[in-house]
Amino acid sequence: MKLHELRPAKGATHKPKTRLGRGEASGKGGTSTKGNKGGQSRAGYQRKMAHEGGQMPIQRRLPKRGFNNFHRVEYKVFNLAQIEQLVEKYGLTEFSLENLYVNGLAGRTDKVKILGNGELKTKILFKVNAASEKAKSAIEAAGGSLEIVK
Numbered sequence: 001m002k003l004h005e006l007r008p009a010k011g012a013t014h015k016p017k018t019r020l021g022r023g024e025a026s027g028k029g030g031t032s033t034k035g036n037k038g039g040q041s042r043a044g045y046q047r048k049m050a051h052e053g054g055q056m057p058i059q060r061r062l063p064k065r066g067f068n069n070f071h072r073v074e075y076k077v078f079n080l081a082q083i084e085q086l087v088e089k090y091g092l093t094e095f096s097l098e099n100l101y102v103n104g105l106a107g108r109t110d111k112v113k114i115l116g117n118g119e120l121k122t123k124i125l126f127k128v129n130a131a132s133e134k135a136k137s138a139i140e141a142a143g144g145s146l147e148i149v150k
Contacts, residue, residue: 075130076100076110080138081118096127097149120144 021032034041050057078086083095090103095114100106114126116134123143131139131146139146 073111075113076106077113077115079115079117080120080135083114083124084118084120084122087122087124092124094125094127096125097129114139114146 018028019026020028021030023029031041039045050059052058078095086092086103086105087095090099092099092103097106097110097112100110100112101108106112111129114128114131114135116132116138120138120142124139125144126139126146127149128146129149131148136146
C-alpha cells in the first residue's frame with residue numbers, strides 16, 4: 001500500500017450537495033432544475049396539503065354518513081355488580097366522584113351513572129351524576145342513600 005492509494009472506508013464519505021443556480025458553467029444554472037415557469041419554479045412555493053391535482057378530492061368522493069349529536073352526554077357507567085366488587089377491593093364507604101378519581105376508576109371530568117344490573121348488599125352512600133330507577137330502588141333497599149351531583 002502506498003500513500004497515493006489511501007482511500008476512506010466505503011460509505012464513510014458522502015458526495016457534496018449539488019449547488020443549484022450558480023451560473024451556467026455549473027451545469028445546474030438558469031432554471032436550477034425546476035423547469036420553466038409556473039408556481040413550482042418560483043421561490044416560496046408550497047404544495048397544498050392533500051391536493052390531488054384536479055382529481056376529485058377524497059373528502060368529496062366519499063359519501064357523508066351518520067350524525068353526531070353535540071348535545072349527547074357521555075357517562076362512565078357502573079353496574080351494581082361492579083360496585084359490589086369495587087367496594088370489597090378498595091374498601092369504599094362512599095361511592096363518590098372524588099373516590100373514583102383517586103382510585104383511578106374515572107377521570108376528573110367524567111360523568112358517572114349507576115345502572116341496576118346485579119345485586120347490591122352493602123349499605124353505601126352514592127354521590128354520582130345519574131342513576132337508573134332500578135339502581136335507585138336497589139340502593140335504597142340495601143339501606144344506602146343516593147345523592148345526584150350536577
